[in-house]
Amino acid sequence: MKTASIRDLHIRTSELVSEASDGAVIVIERRGEPVAELRPISKRPSRLQMPALTDLWRRLPSVATDSGRILEEDR
Incomplete structure (x- = not known):
């Protein structure tokens, strides 16, 4: 299982999302x-x-x- 810091996620969002869409699970720390x-x-x-x-x-x-009609009466 791969890990990435929040900073890595901010900088490499597109790359990490591509990896996840290919089946990887990435833990954000x-x-x-x-x-x-x-x-x-x-x-x-x-x-x-x-x-x-x-x-x-x-x-x-x-x-x-x-x-x-019920809704109209309630209003």
Whole structure:
């Protein structure tokens, strides 16, 4: 694991970000103490899977009142 000081990060931001985007994890240090990590964004599934929320939404009771009207009355 590579380390860089805050000063290094300030001076070489583009270079360090490129390294991180290539898969490196860079620990940022302040006065020799680790304070942050610069790392690539993890791969996320392209589609969110929320079957439990969809099922919950379907089970909610229907309401005849328009939500816009409720908001207008509250204002």
